[in-house]
Amino acid sequence: MKVETSTSFSICIIEDDPWYGQLLQYQLSLNPDYRVSLFASGREFFDTVQEQPDVVTIDFALPDISGDKLLQRLQERFPQLPVIVISAQNKITTAVELLKLGATDYLIKDEYTKELLWNAILKIKENSSLKRQVKQLERQLQEKYNFSNLLKGNSPAIRATFALMERASQTPVNVSITGETGTGKELVAKAIHMNSERQKEPFVAVNMAAIPSELVESELFGHEKGAFTGAIGRKIGKFEEANGGTLFLDEIGELPAGLQAKLLRVLQERELQRVGGNQKIKLNVRLITATHKNLATEVQQGNLREDLYYRLIGLPIALPPLRERSHDIVFLAKHFLDEFCREYQKPNLKISPAAQQKLLTYNYPGNVRELKTAIELAAVLSNDGEIQPGDILFTPPAAPKSFLAEERTLREYTYVIIRHHLDKYSNNVPLVAQKLDVGRSTIYKMIQEGQL
Numbered sequence: 128m129k130v131e132t133s134t135s136f137s138i139c140i141i142e143d144d145p146w147y148g149q150l151l152q153y154q155l156s157l158n159p160d161y162r163v164s165l166f167a168s169g170r171e172f173f174d175t176v177q178e179q180p181d182v183v184t185i186d187f188a189l190p191d192i193s194g195d196k197l198l199q200r201l202q203e204r205f206p207q208l209p210v211i212v213i214s215a216q217n218k219i220t221t222a223v224e225l226l227k228l229g230a231t232d233y234l235i236k237d238e239y240t241k242e243l244l245w246n247a248i249l250k251i252k253e254n255s256s257l258k259r260q261v262k263q264l265e266r267q268l269q270e271k272y273n274f275s276n277l278l279k280g281n282s283p284a285i286r287a288t289f290a291l292m293e294r295a296s297q298t299p300v301n302v303s304i305t306g307e308t309g310t311g312k313e314l315v316a317k318a319i320h321m322n323s324e325r326q327k328e329p330f331v332a333v334n335m336a337a338i339p340s341e342l343v344e345s346e347l348f349g350h351e352k353g354a355f356t357g358a359i360g361r362k363i364g365k366f367e368e369a370n371g372g373t374l375f376l377d378e379i380g381e382l383p384a385g386l387q388a389k390l391l392r393v394l395q396e397r398e399l400q401r402v403g404g405n406q407k408i409k410l411n412v413r414l415i416t417a418t419h420k421n422l423a424t425e426v427q428q429g430n431l432r433e434d435l436y437y438r439l440i441g442l443p444i445a446l447p448p449l450r451e452r453s454h455d456i457v458f459l460a461k462h463f464l465d466e467f468c469r470e471y472q473k474p475n476l477k478i479s480p481a482a483q484q485k486l487l488t489y490n491y492p493g494n495v496r497e498l499k500t501a502i503e504l505a506a507v508l509s510n511d512g513e514i515q516p517g518d519i520l521f522t523p524p525a526a527p528k529s530f531l532a533e534e535r536t537l538r539e540y541t542y543v544i545i546r547h548h549l550d551k552y553s554n555n556v557p558l559v560a561q562k563l564d565v566g567r568s569t570i571y572k573m574i575q576e577g578q579l
């Protein structure tokens with residue numbers, strides 16, 4: 128027999144007294160959400176029920192099996208099953224024993240049993256629906272943070288990134304992410320955290336480039352009251368905030384040289400002292416760093432300590448610039464367009480072939496962030512069902528102030544250009560003359576005249 132479990136709440140009553148059993152069945156069936164089945168013995172229940180019901184009530188004194196044994200068999204068969212024991216005995220020790228064994232409730236057979244049973248089942252129902260909701264929310268959250276839900280892409284490069292992220296989520300190793308601005312470094316860090324066993328703990332992101340260098344130490348490690356002028360109270364640093372979870376240090380290449388030794392010590396010893404404090408605080412933080420710089424070059428140039436480099440590098444993940452993953456451009460554009468149409472409650476827009484061509488020929492210095500912004504604007508600008516090339520406007524980054532903006536004579540411009548090249552090629556006049564296609568004597572003459 129299959130007790131109906133899908134849409135309704137299924138209750139099984141095991142009671143050998145047919146009159147009493149039917150009384151309980153009648154009473155509970157008054158709730159139209161309940162499907163109530165009656166069994167005269169433990170054996171009849173086990174012979175017929177295959178799927179776990181939502182709750183079982185058992186008579187303590189059945190002819191074929193004692194209450195405690197039946198409870199144990201039910202628990203072996205359905206480990207999560209709530210079981211209510213109904214007994215004619217009002218011996219406290221029996222009740223305590225059964226509750227210890229895992230019974231959800233113990234009711235005495237008297238004139239209040241029906242009401243008490245009604246309430247006990249209501250509580251179990253509420254509890255199980257809450258548990259179901261929590262499970263569903265957890266599933267939704269998990270889906271939301273699935274790598275391929277968070278990070279969109281169709282290129283071999285992004286697929287290779289998924290594989291690395293998978294590995295990074297399964298181990299607590301440090302991760303270092305490199306990539307130009309807007310390639311999705313923070314998104315990758317967050318996705319790793321959300322898929323790791325630390326997902327319920329904090330994810331704290333800090334952009335090192337955005338903190339004035341004199342404040343970095345207290346921002347990362349915290350400070351005690353009075354540690355320095357202006358430290359009016361105790362401050363918890365980002366490491367402590369992230370304790371138990373993940374700390375994402377963006378633009379790690381900007382970490383001031385003076386703090387590199389302290390960071391290394393904190394990572395090695397897994398404990399820190401707040402600025403101006405002497406208490407040692409234990410840390411359990413997973414570190415993910417990101418940079419658009421090449422850290423190995425930073426080490427060679429003496430900007431980053433080698434020992435810190437080896438600590439940080441852990442599992443490296445390199446995100447290629449968008450212009451090198453042409454497979455992703457239209458794919459991402461369509462994804463963002465769908466998102467913006469939903470957000471702006473516009474009917475679904477398409478991208479015309481000519482607009483796709485325009486997207487594919489641009490070089491995206493701002494990478495995915497720039498594509499996303501351009502698509503948002505296109506979604507707003509478009510007034511037919513299709514994005515046209517004219518709807519796609521790329522805003523180039525502010526160019527360095529052009530020297531053409533300054534008013535000079537042609538001769539003065541010539542000096543500026545030659546001087547720039549002499550600086551660039553270490554005053555190598557023959558090389559500069561060759562590069563600019565002018566006579567060497569012209570350059571020597573200008574030098575002699577003191578114009579350069």
Ligand SMILES: Nc1ncnc2c1ncn2[C@@H]1O[C@H](COP(=O)(O)OP(=O)(O)OP(=O)(O)O)[C@@H](O)[C@H]1O
Nearest residue numbers: 277278279280307308309310311312313314495496
């Ligand atoms: N593969 C992707 N799929 C979906 N959205 C993406 C993807 N890559 C980047 N984005 C989006 O692009 C924007 C920039 O991403 P993110 O901030 O992670 O880049 P970043 O490399 O950390 O940038 P920066 O170096 O400037 O801090 C965000 O809105 C992010 O959601």
